[in-house]
Structures are given as structure tokens and as C-alpha cells.
Amino acid sequence: MSWKSPPLSRRAFTQALAALFALPIVRRFGRTRAEDIVEVDGWIVKRSDLA
């Protein structure tokens, strides 16, 4: 099986990661201080990451 690198930057990867977190099965919000920051399964992310 060959493996070809997809054109994915780290930022794009982070966005893809955020999409993964948007799934209800892994979403667990914790408290955060900044309104635009949320804690999901231990990840500290921006709300916009989850959009």
C-alpha cells in the first residue's frame, strides 16, 4: 500500500482536529476563563475551532 502526502498544513490539521471534537461523542466542555476559549476533552481550543 502506498502512502501519498496530502496537502495538509498544521493549521488545516488543527481545523480537522476541531471538526473531530465537534462530534457529540467526544464533546465534554469544561470551564474556561476566556469566553472565546473552551476546554473539550482536555483540549484548550477556541470556540471558532469548533465552528
Place this chain on the structure above:
Amino acid sequence: MIFQSYDEYKTAAFHPKVAIMGAGPAGITIARTLAAKGIPVVIFEAGSTEVTDESQDFYAGKTEGDPYFDLTVTRLRMLGGCSNHWAGWCRILDAHDFQPKAWVPDTGWPIGRSDLDPYVDRVRDILELPELKKNVPISDDIRWVQLIKSNAVRFGEKYQDEIAASTTIALVLNTYVTELLGDGHRVTGARIWSAGKDAGTFVADLYVPCTGGIENSRLLLWSNEQSNGGVVPHSEALGRYWMEHPQFKGGDAVISHEPSVEFDSSHEAFFSPSPEAMERLGILNFGIRFIETPYEGMKAIVANLACTAPSMAEWASEQLNQRLRCAAQLHLAWEQAPVASNRITLITERDAAGVPRIDLHWKKGDIERRTALEGMRLFGETCATANIGRVRIADWLRNGEDYPTDEELAGHHHMGGTRMGTDLSKSVVDADCKVHGMDNLYVGGSSVFATSGQCNPTTTIVALALRLGEHIGRKIAA
């Protein structure tokens, strides 16, 4: 001058004014400072130039509380002391580390960072450091700080030739000061054990134990017990307020494509909280070591994936025929609150010279746990806001599980036990490192630390040693 034994030393007609116990970074620095002023000084080093099991056995003891290292492993009884196994990380405590924290009892030093600043250039020379950089705020809460990876100067190797050629420093190896004798105002002598036997009493004008952040307490506890309080007249705090830097992996991170901080050649960066953030959250100081996995392109993506989906990353790694780690690891080291119950006590078991071994009671408290968790959150928020990356807090930390037992545990940083202060019931030495109530007894090394801050202690130890050497020099000259 270097002597291999106390018997050999006794044949020399050398009359020192100052007797230093321990030839580690503190002892050697104080001796060199005094020698530069023409003051004759002897250093009694219990070990030799090599580490041996026989010598290390004198350090054996018990630990209780949280898991801790074997006491024969966490320090070195030999010329150069613990500089022989330190990693070389350098940073002096920050100005705010010396200030009391209103939310943490028994914090604050009787001196400030400004008292050590005059010695920074000499510290840099001794430890072979580049110019120190200022902290760089990357948010109101988090600062990018400089923690220098130095050459890890081995004090024995570096200064052995200088001491051998000196006519004002006598270094006596294989010579163990087992006890100080005192009358409640002055130390009147030091009991020597050498070549497997009691070798009598040695007398000098001034005495400076520099035997390390555990042994200083042990020596003074035993001496005080033998002399009915004649060595440390105000002994309530003796052996107490002992501190370490807990060290654990606090989490992982994925790194933004264009992070806003630069990494050094080892792909590491260090971050600490602002004093305002510590006060707002009611936490202690901490340091996060951000270790980037230096991969590019597809490997970086898989490394990022390793943070989030390890099994998928494992499969991808196999396809790439690479072993990859998470994109960045976050190693957390942090300050420990000074509490009296963390302490060194003597036990009935004795070493070969008849000195009681110790029991080290060390336990992390609620504030340490909260500092680790809130610290990681604070850093994660800054990383997200500043688009450095995204942080994931380790499961054990966010789930309130026990501390991992298969990680670093702590920094091998032994602090406190003879802490500096003005309250006689909560400190052992004053701002000049002189034991309260004693005219001629000083203490060198990290046992005088009143609080621990978050950074590795050697740089501060050397700065304090230079300051103490200057103080003793002025006292002798007066």
C-alpha cells in the same frame, strides 16, 4: 592545595580562618571568593574525586509521603557535589519569587532579587552563561522566559587545578565533618571523621556548612541534638519547610503552522505565569517546557495526530517507517509551597561514622495540584489566543488521578530545611545566611531557600554563595 586525607592535611602548617563543609557549587564558590580576598579557607569534602558506592552509602535514608528518589541517587557525595550530575539548566529566581504571596502562607524572603543582581556577571562567568534575557510577555498571563541550557559546569573539574595551585584554599578530600560543637552563641569546633575513624576536633573562626539541601539539615540537627541546642539555638524550623520542584508531563500540544515564538536549537521554549495571574488564580509559580518534535511535512502531521489519535498515528507511522511522537510535549515543573510538615528528621539508624540517617517527609499539597492544573489551563488559553497551537491537558491531571509514578517525579532540587527569614520560629538563617543567634555559623546552598520558585536552583545557589562570600570577607576584614 589539595589533600587526599585529613592526616595529610594536618602535616601542613595551614591556619584557615574559615572552615567550609562540602565542595559543591556553594562551597567552592564561597572558598574562591574568600581566597580572592586573601582569606585562608579550608574545605572539608567527605567524598573523593570519584563517586563510590561506599561514599554514597552515607547518604542512605528513608523517605515517606509522596514517592521520591533513593537518597543515595539524588545527590553525589564527591568533589563538585551535585554539579557532577546536573543537566545545566540555568536561571536565577525572579524578583517576584522573593516577594511574599498573600495567598500562600510563609512565603517571602528577607532579601530581594536586587540583592543578587550585583553578582550576575560573576555567576555568568562561573557557569559560562550568555547574557541573560528579559522575560517576554506573550499574554497578560504567560511569559516566555529564558532558561539557559548551559555547559553544566562540573565544579570539581573546572576548579581542581586552581585550588591545587592556591595557597589560600586547602581542599581536604575524604574528610567528613560529622558534628559541629557549639555553646549557643558560637561554634567552637568541628568533629572530623577520616580514614574510617574519629579524627578529632578542628577549630576555625567561622564555619559554613555547604553540604547540600538535605545534609545541611542533617548536620545541624545532629549537632544541635548533641549540644543541647548549642549550634542552632532557635531550632523550631530546623529541617522543616523542605521543598522540591514536582516535575511531570502536563500535556501535549499541536503547533500552529507559524508559531509566534521561536524555538532554540533544541526545539524547546519555556513559559511561566505573570505574578498577576498567580495572584488572581491563587497558585504558585510554574514553568512549562514546550518541547517541539522537529518534524516537517507529512511527519509533522502524523506527529500531530499522535496527540489526538495514537492508534491511527501508529498505523501511519508504520506506513512511513518512522517512530513519531506527539508534535509537542509539555513538561511541567512547579513551585512547592513551604510547609513545616515537609521536613527532614533524624532516625535511629546510623551511618558508618555514627551519624543518624534521615527520614525525608515530602508530600505535595492541594495548592501544588491546583497550580499544575490551572497552570496548564492558563498556558492552553494563551496558546490558543496567541495561535501558538492547541494544548491538551494530560488525563491524569484533568481527571484528578494520582500523580504518575513512571515519570520524572521531581527535579532532584533539594531546597529549604535551613531557610532564610526573620521569624525565628519559621527560619534558621538571617538575610546574611547566618544562623539565628550564632556569631560564627553560616549556611551555604539551597537549604537557605525560603521559597523555591520554579526554576532550577544552581544559578541562584551560586549567586547566594558569591554574596555570602563577600559578606564573610567584609566581616573578617572589619
